[in-house]
Amino acid sequence: MGDSGYVLEMNHISKSFPGVQALDDVGLRIKPGTVHALMGENGAGKSTLMKCLFGIYIPDSGEILLDGKPVKFTSARQALDAGISMIHQELLPVPFRPVMENLWLGRLPTRRLGPFSFVDSKRMLEDSKALFSSLGMDIDPKVWVRNLSVSKVQSLEIAKAVSHKARVIIMDEPTSSLTENEVEQLFGIIRDLRDKGVAIIYISHKMEEILEISDEVSIMRDGRSVGTYQATELTVNTIISKMVGRDLTHRFPPRSNKPGDVVLRVRDLSSAESKSFRNVSFELHRGEILGIGGLVGAKRTELVESIFGLRPLESGKIELKGESVLIASPRSAIARGMALLTEERRATGIVPMLSVLDNTILANLHRYVGKAGFLNEKKAGTDVDKSIEQLRVKTPSPRTRIKDLSGGNQQKVLFARWLLTEPSILILDEPTRGIDVGAKYEIYTIIADLAARGKSILMISSEMPELLGMSDRIMVMCEGRLTGILDGKTADQETIMRLATQFM
Amino acid sequence: MSLVKNPEEIQARNLARQKAIKDFSLKYAIYLVFVALIIAITIKSPAFMSLQNLRNILSMSATRIIIAMGVGGILITGGTDLSAGRQVGLAAVVSASLLQFMEYPRRMYPGMPDLPLWLPILIAIIACAILGLANGVIIAYLKVPPFIATLGMMVATYGINSIYFDRPPYGAQPIGGLRKDLTTLGSGYVGFDGTYSIPYIVIIALVIAAFIWLLHNKTRFGKNIYAIGGNPEAAKVSGVPVNKNLLAVYTIAGALYGLAGTLEAARTGGATNNYGNGYELDAIAACVVGGVSTSGGIGTVPGMIVGVLIFSIISYGLTFINMNPYWQQIIKGAIIIAAVALDIRKYLAKR
Incomplete structure (x- = not known):
């Protein structure tokens, strides 16, 4: 370690792309054995800064010091070799290859046989098993990554980053697809690493998470550093105001919608797919915002997509304005006044x-x-x-x-x-996922406006504050079953969590 | 324990069996098509089942297998190679021109002493390896999409080959009078008579296939090309030397085309600048029928070999039963589409 007491220093980093100054004189200093959160709206430059560190982008100016010595990485390989590893925001699995090959990609163990060098599959398997068991993860190293759930893939990425025995681990939105339990498990891993002297750079939009896990917080805005703070001196509101650069007194707009008659009635709906939802019944009123809460894997997306005619149903009834209907395709759903904003904006939206x-x-x-x-x-x-x-x-x-x-x-x-x-019914699947705090408010305003104009809104959300702040009623699902419908005014986080984990 | 099973249990078992059969047929769809084809031809003409025919089919497939090994590796990286056929043609002309016997009146190099057999072969292989390397550089460093890069290389290679082919003293004319040692390589065999024997070129093809299988399955390079094709970004951030591996895959492919071209000349006893025309599409078709994904990341060496054999059997078998060649084309086309439509079920999202 250098005299400075920092394992990593990034000083005066600037980087521009054609037409955009992505980073402007940004600094970041990380102490060993700490969890350092990096926060900012989308487009604030967090990911760009990390890519400069990891050798994916080359900064236009500025210096990077590792243990007080200047380094310049021009490829991911060099960064990894120097002890910096990264969990990327967009998961990067190679789908049709085994887990273990993904885990050791770029450094597959080899065994020499005369002049030839072959991949040592046996060692790879043993190392993978040992790594997973040391991290308390239950993943079969031999299955195709394609056959893993998203949260398992994310665990795999975490294991991969840890396995590099890095001194600095960058985690870019590591919990975006993890269940509550897995997040706790990850935090356990993070604390372990921290106690061993590893520095963690933790990027996330989830304020509660940040405040729970981090020691220090650096905030960025519009490609510039705002400052570095002790986590203990921050609150959700102070973070937001520093990120947005103005005070956001309200995270949610006032709502003036008045729920009216029943528009959509769903009775005993069961999916034709295996391990999906069963016997779900609910009603959606005119001008109502009905939130759907639950953990990843609760089959909420499957439910709304089935109502929208994208997935097959086995049994159950759907009534629109009192009339029993059969919706076999999205086309017919649209013709009947329904609209679906999908969860994966990039993959299935734009x-x-x-x-x-x-x-x-x-x-x-x-x-x-x-x-x-x-x-x-x-x-x-x-x-x-x-x-x-x-x-x-x-x-x-x-x-x-x-x-x-x-x-x-x-x-x-x-x-x-x-x-x-x-449409008269709008189905929103995670409408603010990956959207900045500031822009979120505008999306909420749009939703509230639509409800006030008499549109019925069915909104899936995995963000607890959003669910509580926006819904007239909240239905909670767990493992494909409806576990309760709560009044939005009286519901609280604990009750929702209890319902969301009822069958686990 | 009771011996009488309740109906639900029987039904569940039947369902499980049906699913197992369905999974099996999906997994081995290509191989089932292959077997069905052989059975159909044999029913039409039982004489098809002979060692002589098997031998002929294998000889016919040998050079195609070698080309498919090159193209297949490229397809696995998510690339493609349209220049394969023209490179085969170049190699055929180069090696043939350097291996004409001394007394042949229209020798391209009249006064040149006889070279040792390996030297012209090596020259042909190196020439194609250089073209392959050029493909690799254009794709990896200039970031030209493989389709375009190799399309350009295909056109240019034909030009290079034609200029060489058209050289004095005798100008553009088929290169004949190949030396005995070269033609033996193409039509000789191990064994005691014509029927119970294995042609040299089949042995060469199998050795090459075994080598490529090892390379793809047992080496870092092999695992890397699957990763590059499966998710280039993942390969890059994991520290895989993506560009170097791409160079290697195209260079190896070039070398294989070089060998295949030489063997084509040896097998047919001559060469012209039109040799190899269209072989790249045959090789791509054979690979995809053998389960290689053109979007990268998926494919096996045995699959590629079976893909080549399927096409050889169609050509040979359907000609054997006297089917109209135009009809053969239609059947080949249908098989390409059907095989891939079946095979892709394995990978489609389960909805």
Whole structure:
């Protein structure tokens, strides 16, 4: 270690991409044996900074000191060799290969046989088993990664980072797909590592998590450092105001919606898929926001996708406005006034290379077909302009490719798309996942507005404050079963948690 | 314990059995197609089941297997190689031109002394390995998509080959008069007579296949190319030397085309600049029929070999039963599509 007492120092780091100053004179100093949280809105530059550290990007200027000695990494390999490992935000498994090959990729153990060097599968298997058992993880090293659940893949990534015996481990949103139990397990691992002198850089949007696990917190905003603080001197509200740069007195907008008659009635709905939801019954009222809570794997997405006609049902009844209906495809769901904003915005929502305009009218093209079969671009343009204004989408022009917008604005475009279909029921699957704190508020405002205008909202959310802050009622699921429906005004975190883990 | 089983138990068992059969047929779809094809041809013409025919089919497949080993490795990385066929042609012309017998009147190099057999073969292999390396550099460092890079290389290689082929003193004409030691390599065999014997080229192909199998399954390089094809980003951040591995995979493929081209010349006793035309598509088709994914990360050496054999059997067997060659084309096309449609079920998301 250098004299400075820091294992890692990043000083005056700047990095620009064409048209964007992603990092502007940023500093970060990490002490060994601490958990150092790095916070900021999406686009604040956290991931860029970490990629500069890990050798994926090369900073334009600034210095990186490891143990007081300057280092310059030009590839991930060099960073790993120097004792820095990283759990990447987007999980990076090689799907059709065994777990153990994923674990040791880039440093597969070999055995020499004369002039040849072969991969030592036996050792690889033993090392994998030993590693998993030391971390209390139950993963079979020989199965294809493709056959693991998302949370197991995330555990695998964590194991991989730990196995590098690194002195600095960067964890970029490591808990995004973990269940509550697994998060606790991860925190156990983190504390262990910390006690052994490893420094952890922990990036997360989950404030409660940050305050629980971290010793120090550095906050970034718009590519600049805001400051470094002791975790004990921070609260959720102070973090948010430092991240956003202004005081956010309310995390949720006031709501004026008044739930009315029953619009959607679901009775004893069971999935035709194995290990999915069974016997779910609930009602959704006009102008109501009905939250759906539960842990990852509670089959909430499967439930709403089945109602929307994306997945097969085995039994049960769906009534729309008192009329029993059969919804066999999303097309028929849309025709009946339903809309679904999917969980995976990038994978199943936006078409990245198309413009904001094209993305907006995608589900409504039939409305713009003119007499000769050509699209009426003028009408489409007017409608899209109106949507952009209404939902306050920040875009240079309707012609901008949607991939160049921030996550929050992409989500608003998806709202615009579905609102053009004039739905009476909007199903939102994790509507604010991966969206900045500031933009979240705007999404909440849109949701509250829609409910006030009489639209019925079914909202899946894994974020407890969001569920409590936005829902009129909250239904909680566990392992494919409905475990309770609570009143939003009186519900509390403990009750929801108890219902969400009832069968575990 | 009672011997009478309740109906639910029987039903559950039947369901389990049905599922097992379905899983089995999915897993081995390609091999089932293969067997069905042989049975169908044999029913039509029982004489098809002979050692002589097997031998002919294997000889016919040998060079194709070697080419498929090269293309297959590239497909596993998520790339493709359209220049394979033209590289085979170049190798055939180069090695043939250097291995004509001394007295042949239209020798390309009239006064040149006889070279040892291995030297021209090595020259052909190195020439193609250099082209392969060029492919690799263009793809790994210039970031040109493999389809485009190798399309360019395909066109250019034909040009290079034609210039060489068209050289004085005799200009563009088929290269004949190949030396006995070369043609023996192409048509000779181990064994005591024509029927109970294994052709040299089949042995060479099997040795190459065994080598590639080892390379793919037992070495770091092999595991790395699967990772590169399966998730390039993951490979990169795990410290896999992605670019170096890409160079290696294209270079190895080039070397294999070089060998295959030489053997094509040896087998047929001559070469022209049009040799190898279209072989890349045959090889890609054989690989995908053998379960290699064109999007990368998936594929096995035995699968590639079976893919090649399926096509050889179709060509040979259907000609054997006197099927109209145009119909053969239609059947080949249908098999490519059907095999992949079946095979891909293994990997589709279970909904």
